[in-house]
Amino acid sequence: MSLAVPPGPAQVIARTLDLNCDLGESFGVYRYGADEAVMPLVTSANVACGAHAGDPRTMRTSVELAARHGVAVGAHVGLPDREGFGRRMISVTAEEARDLCLAQMGALSAFTRAAGTPLVHLKLHGALYMMAMGDADLADAVCGAVLGFDASLRVVALPASALATSARAHGLTVVEEFFADRPYRNGQVTMFGWTPEELGPPEAAAGRVEAMLADPTCSSIGTVCVHSDTPGAPALLQAVSDRLRRLGCDLRAPSTAASTPRT
Amino acid sequence: MSLAVPPGPAQVIARTLDLNCDLGESFGVYRYGADEAVMPLVTSANVACGAHAGDPRTMRTSVELAARHGVAVGAHVGLPDREGFGRRMISVTAEEARDLCLAQMGALSAFTRAAGTPLVHLKLHGALYMMAMGDADLADAVCGAVLGFDASLRVVALPASALATSARAHGLTVVEEFFADRPYRNGQVTMFGWTPEELGPPEAAAGRVEAMLADPTCSSIGTVCVHSDTPGAPALLQAVSDRLRRLGCDLRAPSTAASTPRT
């Protein structure tokens, strides 16, 4: 993905896009992320499943909050490392990865069932996300879990990643992701070790998203992510959302044909 | 329930009974219970869901083992106290109880789905089992979880318990339970603090089950439990199973109309 060429306005083609957010990461007495503020602004919510973050109550309240706002719910599956928030690499086997995806998707699905809202996608978290983007065996294991659990779930992945490749090979639907709140260096997203200065103000994030839309190598991007724990996440989401609507984009979750667009 | 009157043979009425076992309680490198040995002998398996015991791999292997043996699978939901094995009372609120039931039923259901076998019942574990038998609020919370998740799940409960009462009031199907490997004192099951001497040899357990069958106050019992971690569980189950078949009972899981009887 090259973001080097500054886009002219004529290059921007209005299209359907999803705005997703990682949330539901509170735990016990610990509050985390601006979930209430961001939920009205997004079209998909990736809800933590109680391994790297979240707990049964947080899963329930997050799913209910999403349902009230008509936001599509996905399982945000992470490594079982609450102390490290799922951001530390753990050398799990492919079989372990498959099993932890199943357990976590299942746990969250009980709350979507109880709330009467469908579970529509899987998005990995933190270190597991990065590991599965580069490791074909892990990617296959994740896809095996999705096939075993619900083959209609969409799989969120980086473009040209091992996970995107594996998901397509398994007949799963892939939603390619762009990060509005992470710097890209040489076309590669920088998940860890970035500075707020690199990120810039909300308008800079909106600008990165507009540049992405104008970049022909990014035409397959289906969803844009902002994390609920990024400082200033609500303002950032508002800026990105405003910009996308000004550009004529139709903001809606990819998975719900009948979903009402976010206005 | 009175077990005082010694049964005459004429009192025994052949009926359909379920033989259930708590299992899937291994964790990481730790092996626990005689799961492989008991699975061929039972008709229902209550599989731990990763809170008091079990983990993703153990859930998967337990469900697959049950499926291979045609054994009905239920969620064995416990308090989140791995160190205490779910046997210590924790003062959870009704809402916490509901949420932990949902999370655990959901987690296990991912593995039953992946294995192509249905999840057919809920049985609480240890301290949570005893708490919900006596506390109407907890019992209602558990039933609310079942209704929200899958109202067709059968609920295993002690006769005349708060949970049995609540489940029926919520329109759920109850399976009343008798414990072959726990002493009854004054008609009340003794879950903790018993001695092997009280339990006696396998034939004594079989005798207790036969006495139960002959006891008119026990006519509503639908399932007989032996725990996989009771010393000598396989021999105990074999004795109980042999006795029941000699008495003409039809051993099968209550939830699966089309299930093949255990021979």
Added chain:
Amino acid sequence: MSLAVPPGPAQVIARTLDLNCDLGESFGVYRYGADEAVMPLVTSANVACGAHAGDPRTMRTSVELAARHGVAVGAHVGLPDREGFGRRMISVTAEEARDLCLAQMGALSAFTRAAGTPLVHLKLHGALYMMAMGDADLADAVCGAVLGFDASLRVVALPASALATSARAHGLTVVEEFFADRPYRNGQVTMFGWTPEELGPPEAAAGRVEAMLADPTCSSIGTVCVHSDTPGAPALLQAVSDRLRRLGCDLRAPSTAASTPRT
């Protein structure tokens, strides 16, 4: 303890008092409590030991923060229930209570050693605190742990509690505690289920502490607690501290004869 009689100013007798605070309850990415703001205002810090809250990094940074401010460090030992923050009763045995006290005091002591500051007291947390105040077996187990680990540790306890009684019987030094940020009903502290309205503004807390000082039945109180997670804890501590100094009290940790008074 009776707080009903309004104190006249003449009744107030200046004395040495300790101001303590429960803190170090952050965990992983989760921030909790106003530790940095309260540390300059207190004379003793009860640092969570990684069971109900805290983790190795938080233990280290909390101990180092206390050392920089000349604040006495104690082990704040809680039930192993991170999800419930140690506030849910768990039916631990006396032996389990003894062992968890040892493990937690030991863990924290490694960080006090590394920071070159002594560990000077034990204060139980949440449900374990309340349980040990009323249960002589648990109280004896806690005292057994202190004796085994370091008999010079002071034990913080409610006046006339099982723990105070047991500690004295074991030859340990007791520091009796008053809670400035919890309502007292009929002379009994209300740890859970209180409302901010009952608590009132900071001056109300200062007033409660002044009334306690004037109450002859409270003459044995040696320490006053404010929790770092009580809303407005720093302002509350400032008000209590100002009032105590105006009344001529000498604020210092009881355990450190040579400690410089907090000015």
Added chain:
Amino acid sequence: MSLAVPPGPAQVIARTLDLNCDLGESFGVYRYGADEAVMPLVTSANVACGAHAGDPRTMRTSVELAARHGVAVGAHVGLPDREGFGRRMISVTAEEARDLCLAQMGALSAFTRAAGTPLVHLKLHGALYMMAMGDADLADAVCGAVLGFDASLRVVALPASALATSARAHGLTVVEEFFADRPYRNGQVTMFGWTPEELGPPEAAAGRVEAMLADPTCSSIGTVCVHSDTPGAPALLQAVSDRLRRLGCDLRAPSTAASTPRT
């Protein structure tokens, strides 16, 4: 280390050696390892500290068992990954490694204090052991923890490892380790992924230890390890112990000058 040259008997020089064992790895209801059987056969016990394995009760009983047998106690510090038994690599920072070493050494030290027996060494476990042998930053962090906690603790390490180098640079005493129950390939110990066939019978282990003694490149080895969870650990330890005594070795913990030799 080269083990290729078959030793002649004349090469064997009687010396003082330590026989160590990783144990105390039970947890809750889960029993693990042949601790009771191996304790009479070893001179040092590496006791798990509640992170990768063990719990407060197991720490206490293991330390008491060691004390009864005159066995030197060390902290067996592992990654906080109970589900993976500390065998999965986790990308902890050096600071995290330092803090987890402190917390775990501290926790165990409470039980050695209560039992009246000294804590005399540190041995890392599983993935953390291997990581610190090859990574200088992690090794320095571990040594920093030892220095902060108790600079008299001996550090068990592989010969020529980053940890041995760092420990010496920090002025700590190193005990170099040989594994009797792990295959060596090209002079490198194979911790994971070996087969029982490679290991051979107890006499083969004794033979490997004898070959090591005869190997001049192994003259700095001070301790020989057998894991309590290796199948047949007691027989293996007996064979190694018998062989060493036949060769005239003095079996004792290096850390206890006054220790009675194991007879």
